[in-house]
Amino acid sequence: MPPSLCALCKTSRAFILRPKDHQKLCKPCFISVFETEIHHTITSNNLFHRGERIAIGASGGKDSTVLASVLKTLNERYNYGVELILLSIDEGIKGYRDDSLETVKRNAKQYDMPLMIVGYDELYGWTMDQVVEQVGKKGNCTYCGVFRRQALDRGAAKLGVKHVVTGHNADDVAETVLMNLLRGDLPRLSRTTSIVTSTPSAVSSPDSPSHTNIKRSKPLKYAYEKEIVLYAYHKSLDYFSTECIYSPEAFRGSARALIKNLERVRPSAILDIVRSGEDMARLVPGGNEACSNGCSGQTALPEEEEGGCGSSNGRSAGGEMASMEHQLAQNDIATEVGLEIEITSSSLNGQQSGKKKDPDAVQLVNGKKGRRLKGPAQTPRKTARQTMGQCKRCGYLSSQEICKACVLLEGLNKNRPKNNIEVSSYAPEQEHGHMNNATNAMQKLQLGVD
Amino acid sequence: MSGKHLPKEIAAAGQICRRCRAAEAFLVVRTEPLCRDCFIKYVHTKVIKRMESFRVRFSAVDQSRKLLLPVSFGVSSLTLLHVLDQHLSKQKERTGRTGFELQLLFVDTSSVERASPEPQLVSLLKGQFPDHSCTSVFLSSIFEDESTDSEADFREYLPAVAQADAQPPSAEQRLEHLMKSLPSATARSDVMSVLRTRLIAKIAEEKGCEGILWGDCTTRLAEKTLAETAKGRGFSLPWQVIDGDSPYGIAFNYPLRDLLKKELTAYADMANPPFSSLIHRSPGSGQLSVSSKHTTIDDLMKQYFESVEENYPSIVANVVRTTSKLQAPPSQRTDQFCRLCNMPVTNGKFGIHGWGGDQQDSTDALPELSGNGLCYGCARSLPQVTAL
Ligand SMILES: [Zn+2]
Ligand SMILES: [Zn+2]
Ligand SMILES: [Zn+2]
Ligand SMILES: [Zn+2]
Numbered sequence: 001m002p003p004s005l006c007a008l009c010k011t012s013r014a015f016i017l018r019p020k021d022h023q024k025l026c027k028p029c030f031i032s033v034f035e036t037e038i039h040h041t042i043t044s045n046n047l048f049h050r051g052e053r054i055a056i057g058a059s060g061g062k063d064s065t066v067l068a069s070v071l072k073t074l075n076e077r078y079n080y081g082v083e084l085i086l087l088s089i090d091e092g093i094k095g096y097r098d099d100s101l102e103t104v105k106r107n108a109k110q111y112d113m114p115l116m117i118v119g120y121d122e123l124y125g126w127t128m129d130q131v132v133e134q135v136g137k138k139g140n141c142t143y144c145g146v147f148r149r150q151a152l153d154r155g156a157a158k159l160g161v162k163h164v165v166t167g168h169n170a171d172d173v174a175e176t177v178l179m180n181l182l183r184g185d186l187p188r189l190s191r192t193t194s195i196v197t198s199t200p201s202a203v204s205s206p207d208s209p210s211h212t213n214i215k216r217s218k219p220l221k222y223a224y225e226k227e228i229v230l231y232a233y234h235k236s237l238d239y240f241s242t243e244c245i246y247s248p249e250a251f252r253g254s255a256r257a258l259i260k261n262l263e264r265v266r267p268s269a270i271l272d273i274v275r276s277g278e279d280m281a282r283l284v285p286g287g288n289e290a291c292s293n294g295c296s297g298q299t300a301l302p303e304e305e306e307g308g309c310g311s312s313n314g315r316s317a318g319g320e321m322a323s324m325e326h327q328l329a330q331n332d333i334a335t336e337v338g339l340e341i342e343i344t345s346s347s348l349n350g351q352q353s354g355k356k357k358d359p360d361a362v363q364l365v366n367g368k369k370g371r372r373l374k375g376p377a378q379t380p381r382k383t384a385r386q387t388m389g390q391c392k393r394c395g396y397l398s399s400q401e402i403c404k405a406c407v408l409l410e411g412l413n414k415n416r417p418k419n420n421i422e423v424s425s426y427a428p429e430q431e432h433g434h435m436n437n438a439t440n441a442m443q444k445l446q447l448g449v450d
Numbered sequence: 451m452s453g454k455h456l457p458k459e460i461a462a463a464g465q466i467c468r469r470c471r472a473a474e475a476f477l478v479v480r481t482e483p484l485c486r487d488c489f490i491k492y493v494h495t496k497v498i499k500r501m502e503s504f505r506v507r508f509s510a511v512d513q514s515r516k517l518l519l520p521v522s523f524g525v526s527s528l529t530l531l532h533v534l535d536q537h538l539s540k541q542k543e544r545t546g547r548t549g550f551e552l553q554l555l556f557v558d559t560s561s562v563e564r565a566s567p568e569p570q571l572v573s574l575l576k577g578q579f580p581d582h583s584c585t586s587v588f589l590s591s592i593f594e595d596e597s598t599d600s601e602a603d604f605r606e607y608l609p610a611v612a613q614a615d616a617q618p619p620s621a622e623q624r625l626e627h628l629m630k631s632l633p634s635a636t637a638r639s640d641v642m643s644v645l646r647t648r649l650i651a652k653i654a655e656e657k658g659c660e661g662i663l664w665g666d667c668t669t670r671l672a673e674k675t676l677a678e679t680a681k682g683r684g685f686s687l688p689w690q691v692i693d694g695d696s697p698y699g700i701a702f703n704y705p706l707r708d709l710l711k712k713e714l715t716a717y718a719d720m721a722n723p724p725f726s727s728l729i730h731r732s733p734g735s736g737q738l739s740v741s742s743k744h745t746t747i748d749d750l751m752k753q754y755f756e757s758v759e760e761n762y763p764s765i766v767a768n769v770v771r772t773t774s775k776l777q778a779p780p781s782q783r784t785d786q787f788c789r790l791c792n793m794p795v796t797n798g799k800f801g802i803h804g805w806g807g808d809q810q811d812s813t814d815a816l817p818e819l820s821g822n823g824l825c826y827g828c829a830r831s832l833p834q835v836t837a838l
Contacts, residue, residue, distance in 0.1 A: 036809075036810075037809035037810065038809075040809045040810055040811070041806065041809055044806065045806070170807075177679065178676060178679070178680075181675060181676060181679065181769060181772070181773070182676075182765065182769060184765075184768040184769060184771065184772035185772075186772055186775060186776070195806065221806075222806060222807045222809055254758075258676075258750070258754060261750055262680050262747060262750060265634075265636060265745050265746065265747055265750060266634060266636050266680075266747060268682075268830060269680050269681075269747065271682075271807045272680060272681060272682035272826075272827075272830060273679055273680050273682075273684075274807055275682050275684070275805065275807055275826060276678070276679040276680070276681075276682055276683065276684025276685070277679075277684065278805075278806070279684045279685035279826075280679070280684040280685070280687065280776060282779070282796075283685070283687070283688060283776040283777055283778065283779070284775075284776065284777075285775060285776075285777045321761075321762055321765060322761075322762075324762075324764075324765060324768075325761070325762040325763075325764050325765050328764030328765065328767070328768050329480065329481060329763075329764045331764075332480065332764060332767075333481075
């Protein structure tokens with residue numbers, strides 16, 4: 001078989017099979033088409049404006065490194081006129097972040113960008129190592145997850161930057177769509193499909209950005225993870241390749257395994273799920289008005305929102321599926337009992353006897369319209385979720401009076417030992433024990449690639 | 451007839467039935483140990499509750515309401531038929547008439563699908579359920595329709611059969627040709643189910659039925675939710691999982707929506723009179739082929755939810771309840787519909803181009819021409835049509 005020619009330039013030999021659509025391309029054409037597509041996403045969504053200072057959430061991993069590289073290239077090529085800054089978070093885990101932070105430091109030099117590293121100790125007064133020492137290894141992931149979600153916003157506020165871009169890619173978004181379907185969380189499904197998210201309480205003065213009005217966007221929203229890896233490889237980018245130390249919680253792990261298999265069966269599936277997610281966001285009752293024009297609008301992003309590696313509750317939530325199952329089953333029993341009572345009483349009236357009472361989906365609440373869930377039993381954690389307000393203590397967007405981070409900090413500070421004990425050597429470990437059957441079944445199913 | 455096929459989790463050795471508190475429990479249904487009779491009652495109640503609007507007292511004496519029940523010879527549609535058949539007999543005994551009348555329909559896909567049910571099952575079905583009229587049609591008959599609603603006619607956009615002689619291609623040839631032109635197993639099963647739904651809706655209308663009773667159980671609806679999402683058909687979910695009017699102008703009902711797949715399997719094992727001889731079990735079901743070439747998105751989701759159902763049945767049910775909360779946009783006179791699947795396409799967003807994920811400037815000047823009038827999902831399965 002003669003070597004095939006690049007489908008775009010039709011002169012060079014094709015070396016790359018594009019993961020997204022199996023188009024055969026030469027290396028320069030792949031680089032160029034990848035960049036042009038990101039450029040299209042940025043311009044068609046008006047993500048940036050001239051003179052804007054933008055912080056790139058940089059972890060040293062492939063996604064954020066590719067994001068930094070591509071944004072630098074595009075900013076120069078198309079003269080966006082934006083100022084790019086690398087922003088890294090140091091959780092304060094001895095040994096774990098050292099290598100990736102070194103990578104980010106090299107990236108800063110390579111891309112000639114200012115770098116700001118913000119530590120958990122600065123933001124919260126606690127490093128993760130100190131948290132682990134205090135609460136033990138079990139359950140520390142709750143802290144890391146909650147702290148991490150706020151860290152980028154808080155870090156950006158410290159820098160006086162109002163826009164943070166993250167490396168979330170199409171695989172991440174697709175994963176989140178499936179995960180929220182599995183969890184029965186439509187409001188969150190609808191919010192996380194938007195390319196721009198921001199906290200709505202942005203009333204503070206324009207010259208003093210606080211962490212309550214940080215705009216977040218994901219320029220790589222439509223980019224396949226596999227293409228990001230290819231781009232990094234062919235551009236010889238310097239990134240820190242490591243598996244995340246946090247095994248994903250059950251729903252996310254399950255969704256991730258599904259995505260991998262779906263991609264093998266039909267490569268367009270990832271993009272197709274993203275598209276479905278955007279379309280479904282418009283069908284969510286009382287959902288985002290902003291989504292009515294194609295989900296490119298802004299939408300509110302509460303805490304504990306964006307997933308991606310490491311931001312989940314990790315090991316502590318390995319039984320998440322089991323506990324949700326338990327909760328739902330309890331609700332069903334309660335609804336059944338309530339239903340029986342209702343039938344009995346209404347048949348006494350002779351009216352609408354036996355009328356079906358719809359047991360509402362557990363996670364779904366229409367915050368705005370205030371439609372109450374029927375049935376006697378409800379999951380406690382969902383009731384207040386959609387009423388967004390600000391944390392009374394720190395001002396962060398929160399569904400509760402006090403945000404999760406502040407609650408956790410309060411607990412930590414209460415029990416803070418008088419004097420610090422010796423530094424522990426916390427070595428993160430991978431735990432797979434919690435992976436549920438469904439995830440395993442999906443992972444075991446290794447579909448051959450033709 | 452014994453419980454030997456039952457999965458271990460639902461076996462309930464030695465416990466007393468929680469409902470009648472008399473008989474020995476036969477299996478555990480959602481944490482409740484039930485005896486045989488109580489389980490049968492449980493299944494019937496779940497189905498009949500969904501049929502409330504078709505009660506005898508709602509039907510006029512002189513006019514019978516007709517409902518179409520498509521039978522695929524799978525456990526689900528046969529269970530639905532079995533339950534409703536007994537329900538109707540009881541109604542008749544009690545009141546001398548029934549709230550509705552069932553029309554059975556089998557769509558024969560044998561020309562384009564290898565593991566389709568054997569045609570003789572239809573005569574067995576007629577023998578066992580003689581009270582209901584039963585029709586069998588070929589899937590290809592969708593190409594035989596004489597009525598030419600030319601504007602919405604999807605057929606002229608499908609790949610044409612190369613004509614060697616003056617003879618126009620037969621309906622079978624057209625169907626076969628269409629299937630062969632599809633790029634993947636996923637596209638073939640996707641298009642086949644779209645055509646099947648279309649044909650069923652058409653026949654239901656011709657027969658004067660006011661609704662279609664689909665056999666999808668909870669597990670199947672959850673599968674469908676994720677599978678359709680993965681096929682880019684998320685926009686059409688309200689019409690695929692929710693009871694009510696469909697874009698075909700006929701009501702879609704899912705009376706098995708509150709029952710799990712494993713519950714239907716258990717029912718089929720113990721139902722009286724038995725109907726297990728009617729069940730068509732496609733060879734190799736439950737086992738996915740190792741090659742992604744032959745695996746479809748539907749296969750993947752089926753396998754996935756069968757495993758979730760084992761330990762997390764309430765999560766499966768919650769997926770369906772959640773999806774059922776999606777609200778179809780209010781229909782408007784200006785609505786445009788997909789030429790193939792007939793689903794409403796909002797803002798004329800036809801085809802796979804011209805949205806954020808396309809990441810290039812759309813070349814189509816007129817949005818309604820993009821994708822040749824196919825929705826996103828159909829355009830994905832029929833790339834050669836959209837490339838025309
Ligand atoms: Zn080229
Ligand atoms: Zn707070
Ligand atoms: Zn009993
Ligand atoms: Zn369509």
